[in-house]
Amino acid sequence: MTLVPDxxxxxxxxxHGLMLALVxxxxxxxxxxxVLPVGWLAWQSIYHDGFTLENYRRVFTExxxxxxxxxxxEISLGVTVIALxxxxxxxxxxxxxxxxxxxLILSLVVLPFWTSVLxxxxxWLALLQRTGVINQFLRYLxxxxxxxxxxxxxxxxxxxxxxxxxxxxxxxxxxxxxxIPGDLMQAGASLGASPSLxxxxxxxxxxxxxxxxxxxxxxxxxxxxxxxxxLLGGGRTVMVSMLVSRNVELYNQFGAxxxxxxxxxxxxxxxxxxxxxxxSLDRVLGQK
Amino acid sequence: MTTKRNFALGCALSGxxxxxxxxxxxxxxxxxxSQGGAYQQAQTVAILDPSAKKLGITINQDSIPDAxxxxxxxxxxxxxxxxxxxxxxxxxxRGGEQGLIxxxxxxxxxxxxxxxxxxRSPYSVSYEFYSSVLAYSQKTFPKDAPNSWVDFWDxxxxxGRRALRNHPIATLEAALMADGVAPDKLYPLDVDRAFKxxxxxxxxxxxxxxxxxxxxxxxxxxxxxxxxxxxxxxxAVAKEGAKVAFTYNQGILQSTSLCILKGAPNLxxxxxxxxxxxxxxxxxxxxxxxxxxxxxxxxxxxxxxxPERAAQLPSEPANAAKQALMSYTWxxxxxxxxxxxxxxxxMQK
Numbered sequence: 001m002t003l004v005p006d007x008x009x010x011x012x013x014x015x016h017g018l019m020l021a022l023v024x025x026x027x028x029x030x031x032x033x034x035v036l037p038v039g040w041l042a043w044q045s046i047y048h049d050g051f052t053l054e055n056y057r058r059v060f061t062e063x064x065x066x067x068x069x070x071x072x073x074e075i076s077l078g079v080t081v082i083a084l085x086x087x088x089x090x091x092x093x094x095x096x097x098x099x100x101x102x103x104l105i106l107s108l109v110v111l112p113f114w115t116s117v118l119x120x121x122x123x124w125l126a127l128l129q130r131t132g133v134i135n136q137f138l139r140y141l142x143x144x145x146x147x148x149x150x151x152x153x154x155x156x157x158x159x160x161x162x163x164x165x166x167x168x169x170x171x172x173x174x175x176x177x178x179x180i181p182g183d184l185m186q187a188g189a190s191l192g193a194s195p196s197l198x199x200x201x202x203x204x205x206x207x208x209x210x211x212x213x214x215x216x217x218x219x220x221x222x223x224x225x226x227x228x229x230x231l232l233g234g235g236r237t238v239m240v241s242m243l244v245s246r247n248v249e250l251y252n253q254f255g256a257x258x259x260x261x262x263x264x265x266x267x268x269x270x271x272x273x274x275x276x277x278x279x280s281l282d283r284v285l286g287q288k
Numbered sequence: 289m290t291t292k293r294n295f296a297l298g299c300a301l302s303g304x305x306x307x308x309x310x311x312x313x314x315x316x317x318x319x320x321x322s323q324g325g326a327y328q329q330a331q332t333v334a335i336l337d338p339s340a341k342k343l344g345i346t347i348n349q350d351s352i353p354d355a356x357x358x359x360x361x362x363x364x365x366x367x368x369x370x371x372x373x374x375x376x377x378x379x380x381x382r383g384g385e386q387g388l389i390x391x392x393x394x395x396x397x398x399x400x401x402x403x404x405x406x407x408r409s410p411y412s413v414s415y416e417f418y419s420s421v422l423a424y425s426q427k428t429f430p431k432d433a434p435n436s437w438v439d440f441w442d443x444x445x446x447x448g449r450r451a452l453r454n455h456p457i458a459t460l461e462a463a464l465m466a467d468g469v470a471p472d473k474l475y476p477l478d479v480d481r482a483f484k485x486x487x488x489x490x491x492x493x494x495x496x497x498x499x500x501x502x503x504x505x506x507x508x509x510x511x512x513x514x515x516x517x518x519x520x521x522x523x524a525v526a527k528e529g530a531k532v533a534f535t536y537n538q539g540i541l542q543s544t545s546l547c548i549l550k551g552a553p554n555l556x557x558x559x560x561x562x563x564x565x566x567x568x569x570x571x572x573x574x575x576x577x578x579x580x581x582x583x584x585x586x587x588x589x590x591x592x593x594x595p596e597r598a599a600q601l602p603s604e605p606a607n608a609a610k611q612a613l614m615s616y617t618w619x620x621x622x623x624x625x626x627x628x629x630x631x632x633x634x635m636q637k
Contacts, residue, residue, distance in 0.1 A: 064633045130449070131510045152495045152511075235454040235496025238636055246632065248357050 038265070045258035055259035065243065065260065072240045075154065075229075076222035079161045080169075083218045084211065086162070087169035091210075094170075095177040109170045117164055121231045124160040125151060128232075152234030160228050165221055169214040176210025177203075209279045216275045220268050240264050317346040318371040318554045318561055323544075324351030327520075330577035331374075331416075338573070339564040345557055355379065359549060363388040368549040371558040372565075374415055378457070380547035381620040384411030390548040390555065397563040403584055406613060412545035413566055414583035416574060417603035419541050419611060420458035423507055423522040423534035424448075424514040434514055436538050437466035441485070443492050448513030450489070451506050454496035456631040457619060458540040459486070461612055462516060465538050471612035479627045483634055496635065507532050519602050520579040539611040541602055543583060575601050 045055050059065045094105040112120065127133050128151035135147040150156055180203060188198035226241040233239075238246075240260060247257035320336065322328040328351050340347045352358060355375045362368040363383075373380075383389035389411045394401040400413040407414040424434055425448075434446045440462070443450075452459055460482040461474055467485045469478070494512055497503045504521040506512045508530045522534045546565060548558045564570065571582035572592035581603030582588070588598055588605065598604045602611070618624050 064636050067636050129509060129511050149494075230498060231502075234494065235498065235635065238632075243632075249354055254357075254360070 041258045042262050045255055045262050048255050052255075055253075055255045056263075058256060059259050059263055068238050068240050068243045069263075071238065072223060075158060075161070075237070075239065076219050078158055079165060079222045080215050080219045082158070082162050083166050083169040084215060087166055087173055087214065088211070091170050091173035091177055094174050106170075106174065109167050112163065113167055117227050118231075120164060121160055121228050124156065124163070124232060128156050128159070151232050154233065154237050156232040156234075157229045157237050160232050161222060161225055164228065165218045168217040168221060172213040172217060173207065173210040176207050176213070180206045212275065212279055216271065220271055223264060223268060316344065316557060317348060318552075318557050319348045319350060319369060320372045320374070320561070321350045321352060321355055321370050322374040323353055323355075327578060327580070330580075331574060334573035334577050335565055335570045338570055339561060339567075343557075343560055343564055345561065347561070356383075359383055359388055360386075363550050366551070368551055368553065370549050371552040371554050372546055372548055372561060374544050374546055377409070377412055377414065377543050377545040377614075377616040378619050380412035380545045381409055381616050383547065383550075384409070385620065388550050390550050390552065392548070392562070393559070396559050397566075399563050399566045399568070399584065402586065403566065407543070407583065407585070409545075409617065412547040413562060414543040415546045415565065416583050417541055417543045417581035417601075417608075419519045419536060419539040419602035419607075420453070420462070420516055421519050421522065421534040421536060421539040421602075422462075422514065423517040423532060425507060425510065425512075426531040426533050427510070428513040433533065433535075435535050437462045438468075440514060440516075441466040441489050443489075446514065449494040449511070450492050451495040451497055451503065451512040451515035452489075452493055453503070453516055454498050454635065456628050458542065458614065459516065460627060461540045461614065462538070463489075465612065471538060471610075474612055475615040475618045476623060477618065477627065479623070479630065482627075483630065486634065523579045523600070536602065536607045537610050539602065539607075540614055541608055541611040542614045543616075545583070 046052060048055075090105065090109065094102040094109075097105070125132070129135070130147040130149075132150070134150065135144075138144045139147065150159075184202050184206070185198050188202045189195070193201065224241050225239060226245070229237045229239045230242055241264075244257045244260050244264075247253045247260065322331060328349070332349070336347050336349070339345075350370065355373050356379050359370075359373060359375075359379070360383075362370060380389055384391065391410050392400075392413070394408075397413065400408055403414065422434060422437065422440055426433070428448050429446065434440055434442075439446055440450070452462075460477055460479065463482040463485040464474055464478060465471060466489075467481060495502075495506055497506060497515075500518055500521045503515060503517040504525045507515060507517065507522065508525045508528075517534065519534060519536070519539070522532055526532050546562050548555065548562065552558050566584045568582075568584050568586040568590050569592060571584040572587035572590045574580060574582055574587075575593055575597060579600065581601040582593075583603075585603065585605065587593065593601075599607070601607065619628075
């Protein structure tokens with residue numbers, strides 16, 4: 001006995017086939033440019049004239065790797081907190097002013113996006129270095145007699161990184177705040193709560209998914225930062241991405257570099273996994 | 289014929305070779321790789337174009353700041369595209385040991401065979417010389433300028449902000465000279481002693497630079513007052529009007545070398561080119577176009593380089609005598625590689 005296909009099922013299957021045909025070029029690109037290289041990378045970290053876990057043993061036991069990972073997480077955490085403190089008021093303001101103003105504020109937030117990271121790093125150098133704009137201005141005002149060490153250290157790295165990542169904080173926050181109904185605030189006020197109390201009890205809790213989304217974005221992106229610490233860190237701020245490149249360029253250890261990259265990738269995936277338990281990942285990635 | 293600075297063409301031609309080898313004059317071309325920028329332009333004029341013309345070959349050029357990872361992947365894949373690479377000598381030696389670089393038959397390279405033995409290795413021929421020198425701001429030190437690594441380490445006599453390269457090569461040599469080791473008694477390096485001496489200066493280092501451009505910028509902007517830098521970078525900013533200078537005294541004379549990738553698609557032509565590239569006359573033309581010294585010291589006997597120009601070059605015999613000649617053999621030995629790896633933990637402590 002043969003099954004007679006249900007016409008509607010057939011239609012559905014054809015539709016699926018068509019969809020698959022439509023997305024296949026994109027899937028192919030992802031496969032060729034992302035999945036294969038990453039797979040090759042992971043393979044390199046465990047295979048060198050036979051299987052070996054030596055690279056991972058080193059990553060987890062050797063001091064320099066630990067220090068680099070610790071520093072990277074510390075900086076990422078610091079950058080995230082600063083970006084949140086700076087970004088929340090901006091998003092709040094953009095959300096509470098009339099449409100025209102909010103467009104202006106958001107454009108100012110997004111504008112730096114169109115400038116390359118490299119250019120922005122050098123711009124910070126021009127501002128922060130010993131003979132830079134800020135030091136010269138402070139000396140002109142007689143506030144300081146010796147130039148401050150504002151760059152070629154962790155401080156300079158954090159300042160520039162916050163600047164570069166701030167939009168990734170503001171935009172998800174703004175998107176979330178937009179969806180908080182204004183009625184709720186009014187309801188709170190009509191029940192006699194002060195503006196600060198309605199903010200604390202109503203607005204803030206409702207904006208938390210945005211906070212989580214923004215913080216995840218900023219934290220994860222910061223983990224992989226390379227150019228900024230390389231140019232503004234003065235050589236002492238060795239973040240994990242720099243460890244990867246140094247392993248390849250300087251120490252000629254492709255396996256070790258791959259192992260570091262794999263551990264970094266897995267940490268990012270782990271963070272996404274934990275975050276996804278609290279909010280939908282679409283929120284983090286797509287700012288739905 | 290001329291050289292073609294066209295990587296796409298190079299790829300296409302090498303591809304054609306790989307898929308059947310029917311390309312016309314297949315044997316009469318090579319792909320040459322250098323580090324780009326003003327340097328590659330200078331060597332194109334001085335060495336590559338004249339060599340191509342004389343040999344009747346086509347030289348396809350490619351450039352990359354750091355060739356090592358690509359050499360490794362190209363040869364590792366079994367189908368290298370490049371033939372000849374101009375790269376820091378250490379990579380040629382390390383590559384030779386790892387089976388990535390062809391062993392040279394010097395009977396086919398008479399120009400190189402005539403060079404001093406310390407200027408070549410079984411895998412490479414010195415191509416040009418540069419020097420890691422002590423550079424300083426003339427604004428900070430208008431007179432009594434620092435003149436040795438002992439001075440660089442002397443933060444009392446020469447107060448100021450300092451920079452060193454974020455790399456052990458040449459830095460360990462400088463540290464040992466600062467500790468009193470004579471330039472010709474450096475090797476094998478006393479690594480422990482060098483790192484100990486570096487610990488001493490570490491708190492006074494403002495920036496550990498990673499690129500030549502960055503080192504020039506630091507000095508030019510007044511971000512640092514004295515630093516280790518490459519002579520060509522310092523003279524370039526000095527030419528643009530910056531009040532900076534350097535000394536060859538206790539400089540570390542370094543070279544890039546030419547080497548041929550293992551299994552290079554045009555091996556025979558590559559060997560011919562290698563011989564032509566170190567021809568004394570071509571070599572003498574290089575310093576007329578850029579502040580680097582010829583790899584072949586016979587270039588100074590050709591009369592092409594005027595005495596006053598020669599005096600500015602790192603490999604000019606009198607200047608070379610003031611400096612330490614880097615031993616790439618030591619750096620590619622197990623002890624050298626261990627010292628390189630130790631650098632990372634030194635930096636992060």
